[in-house]
Amino acid sequence: MRDLAALWIVRHGESTANVAAARAESAGAEVVDRTERDADVPLSPAGEEQARATGRWLMALPPHRRPDVAVSSPYLRARRTAELTLAGSGIPLSRDExxxxxxxxxxxxxxxxxxxxxxxxxHERHDREGKFYFRPPGGEAWTDVALRMRSFLADLRHGHAGRRVLLFGHDVLVFLLSYLIDGLTEEEVMALGSRHVIANCSITAWSADDSGHLRKTAFNEVGHLHSTEIRPTGDDQARYGV
Structure with missing residues (x-):
């Protein structure tokens, strides 16, 4: 089966929870001042402008290089980023949980x-088991997210072989797509995570090489946001070091 022709993932724009989490960490507070459930956290005004700037990047691509379809996380901050980025593009958008x-x-x-x-x-168990396998009570480990992303990629490759696909999601997905597509080990993806904070509305991309396999062409790129204020807080760093 052919692979995708190209794949991008855009991390959502700055959210109100990103701002609140950074404020709480700086103040030494134990709890982030957030009233919404995580799925309903909106973009901040800066996040909305970041998404519009990402839309300008998209429309500047030559028509033959633009995505054929887009898929978003169902969380509000990602959906809104997708809507603002895709406005006027005609690119169809769907959601996948x-x-x-x-x-x-x-x-x-x-x-x-x-x-x-x-x-x-x-906290002690996290240090003992390591970030990749640590599963908070009632929550997910990185490996749990990797399993659903492995399933998602398989369906994407089956349904969109030879097409160009744009994703909107969260910082952990950027790392785990790298883990899955680039064939990284646990040690390699954890080292990547320790070196980089995935910036709001950053772009990571893969393109099919001559053999038809996806190869990374961009990672955590923010040049399209040069005129936009960026607070590069990562979801796990802001929510909350785990």
Missing amino acids: RLRDRDLGILDALTRQGIRARYPDE
Whole structure:
């Protein structure tokens, strides 16, 4: 079976929870001031402008290089990023729940300080098991997200072979697509995660080479946002070091 012709993933624009989490971490607070459930967190005004700037990048692509279809996480911050980016493009958009953010279970809305103070045993278990396999009670490990992404990629390749696909999602998905497509080991994807914070509305891309296999052509690129304020907070760093 042919692979995709090209694949992009855009991390959602800055959300109100990103801003609140950064503020809470700086203040040494244990809990992030967030009233919505994670799925309903909206973009901040800066995040909306980042999404519009990403739309300008998209429309600047030659027509033959633009995506054929787009798929978004069902979470509001990703859906809104997709809507603003795709406005006027004519590119069809669908949603897939496998692109949702990682579920942090009982640790959701806690800062690093909060996790250490309220769940010291979980903090210790995280250090013992490692970030890749650590599953918070009621939540997901990176490996759980990798399983749903593996399923999603298989369906994408089956349904869109030879086509160009644009995804809208979350920072952990960028790392795990790299893990799956680039054939990284646990150590390699964890090292990638330790070196990089996936910026809001950054673009990571793969393109089919001469043999038809996807090869990475861009990672965490933000040049299209040069005129937009960027606060490069990562979801797991902001939600919350796990």
